[in-house]
Amino acid sequence: MRRHVGFAFAVVLLGMMIMAACTNHNKQAETPAVLDVKIDAPDHIDLNKPTKLACVVTYGGEKVDDANEVKFEVWKHGSDEREMLEAKHDGDGRYSVEKTFTEAGTYSVVAHVTARDMHNMPKKDIVAGSPEQAATADGARENSQGSAEEHHHGAVAISLSSRSFEAGKPAALTVHLTKDGKPFTNATVRFEIWQADNKHEFVDADEKGNGEYEAMATFANKGTYSVKVHVEGSGGLHEHQVEQVTVQ
Template sequence: MKRKFLFLAFMTMVAFVLLAACNQEKQEENQPAVLNVKIKTDDHIELNKETEIACLVTYGNEKVTDADEVKFEIWKQGNNQHEMLKAKHEGNGKYVVKKTFTEPGTYSVIAHVTARNMHNMPKTDIAVGQASNMPAEQNHDHDGEEHHDHHSDVTIMLHEQQYHVNEATELTAHITHDGQPLTNATVRFEVWKENSEKHEFIDAHEQAKGEYKATTTFKDKGVYFVKVHVETNELHDHQVEQITVQ
């Protein structure tokens, strides 16, 4: 009788462990993956030398080898001519272009990546030519934490934070123009859930110089996109940010 009781207790414990493991696996499966793009390039590049500019594309823990499109937008700061180069996949989620820079200066690089019905566009700045002739630059190694606009003299950054369903959430954008806070602009947040045709537009208000805020409530968990629209009499620009609501 005692052996039978111990056997039943053992089997119950085994069943409990297996059930807990299954529940954990289901929870992990239900967690939405995020398209992540990380630019891989030197922050200082020699003149007249072929240079590799690359990005690593992942979706959750998966290396994306079949992205719909990967392009690099490259331009010299202060120059309105932007070059768009189509990248080739070299394996393990690494997409590459080759370029030779013939003029010294500070260049901006944006990786435009479309995959898994998502779009991500991180940006970084690189110095080309003699380092002693280059102004001090802050190199942004983006892995989803910051997102900047592709306009050469406008920078838009959505404040990073945690987002929770059914809670009033304050969206904050920091906007600069020519390195200075952009004030008295008309700013709106366009918000939509992944694969949804319904877009919500929310007017933002300037709380401090170059800082614009608006409040919204996310009704469902999942991946959302937030497009920050910026308008003044002289410019009209925008930036898209991908977020996850838990």
């Protein structure tokens, strides 16, 4: 009798262990892996010296050595010219490219990575030249833009308050509008949001007063998003501006 009881207990215990293992496996299977890209580039770089721009690619915590595509998009703030550089694989999930910066100023670097049927494009700003050289170059650019805006009478200046958000959580997109140096009110403001080649989402903003407009949006994925601010006003006015935001 004791043998039968012991055998039955062993069978029940084995069944419980198998069920627990299946439950843990199912929980792991339910957790989706994420394509993560971390840019590895200095905050400040010297002019006229080869500089390595790199990124480390992981998927579900494991290094990705067979990414479909890794490119670095580089542009100087205030310039419409953008350079797309194809990276080479260095091993251990690391991809890099060399670039020589010849002009002082602030640059944006976006790593475009496609792997595991996913796309991620983190962004980082770097300063080329000494702080004094960069400040002089950026100041000259801002003065030049200011002069252009003065000649473009009636233009609306669009300023996005924040460019960093958290994935999966409601985010407040806030924009300040000024026209001829004064808050621009009674406008119709709309945010157009998209990531890479994904679907574009449109969100209408509410006016908060004093030229401030706000809309709530949720960024589903980590990476870099494009946010296009559409502004419409009386007299057929329609201005827009595209900004890049980072979602962690």
